[in-house]
Amino acid sequence: MKKLLIITLLVLVGIQFIPMNVPAEVPTKAEDELQAPEDVMAVLKRSCFDCHSNHTKFPWYSNIAPASWFTKMHVKEGREHMNFSTWASYDDEKKLKYLEKIPKAIKSKMPLPSYLLIHQDAKLSDADKELLTKWASEAAFDLE
Numbered sequence: 001m002k003k004l005l006i007i008t009l010l011v012l013v014g015i016q017f018i019p020m021n022v023p024a025e026v027p028t029k030a031e032d033e034l035q036a037p038e039d040v041m042a043v044l045k046r047s048c049f050d051c052h053s054n055h056t057k058f059p060w061y062s063n064i065a066p067a068s069w070f071t072k073m074h075v076k077e078g079r080e081h082m083n084f085s086t087w088a089s090y091d092d093e094k095k096l097k098y099l100e101k102i103p104k105a106i107k108s109k110m111p112l113p114s115y116l117l118i119h120q121d122a123k124l125s126d127a128d129k130e131l132l133t134k135w136a137s138e139a140a141f142d143l144e
Contacts, residue, residue, distance in 0.1 A: 028054045028055075028085040028086070031088060032085065032086050032087065032088045032089055033053075033085050033086075033087060033088070034084040034085075034087035034088075035087075036135060036139070037135065039131060040131060040132065040135045043124070043128045043131060043132060044084060044132075046121060046122055047110075047111050047123070047124055047128070048084070048110070048111065049084065050075065050078075050115070050119070050122075051074055051075050051077075051078030051079070051111075051112075051115070052078045052079065052081070052082050052083060052084050053079070053083060053084045053085045054079070054083065054085035054086070055085065056075050058072075058075075059071075059118065074112070074114075074115070082098050092143050095139075095143055096140055096143050096144070099136045099137075099139050099140040099143070100136070100140055102132060102133070102136040103129075103132070103133040103136055103137070106124055106128075106129050106132055106133070107129065110124075111123070111124070
């Protein structure tokens with residue numbers, strides 16, 4: 001039993017040296033970022049930006065493996081899927097695709113339940129969902 005504890009401890013210490021390089025902040029030009037009404041931006045920043053922007057607030061546990069791998073992989077995938085910090089670089093067709101997906105995503109799976117376990121303030125209220133749905137519909141209409 002003692003050997004098992006020592007091996008486990010060594011493995012836990014050893015995996016701390018396997019980096020997952022996902023920066024919290026990626027330099028972004030203000031003109032590249034999403035421009036939306038203030039109330040919409042407030043909800044997006046509270047509930048979406050940690051994974052879908054270049055402005056992530058990593059919690060303390062994101063520095064401890066294996067939690068760091070899980071957390072940073074979610075951020076990496078979120079940024080790759082849709083990034084509000086590079087919104088202006090998307091063509092209108094891609095923006096339209098994302099805007100059409102936003103209402104479906106917030107009704108079914110976003111923010112992720114695993115994220116909400118620790119970030120209760122990110123939970124979208126019915127009013128938040130209605131606001132984002134209305135904004136996405138209007139923004140999509142403006143693009144068409």
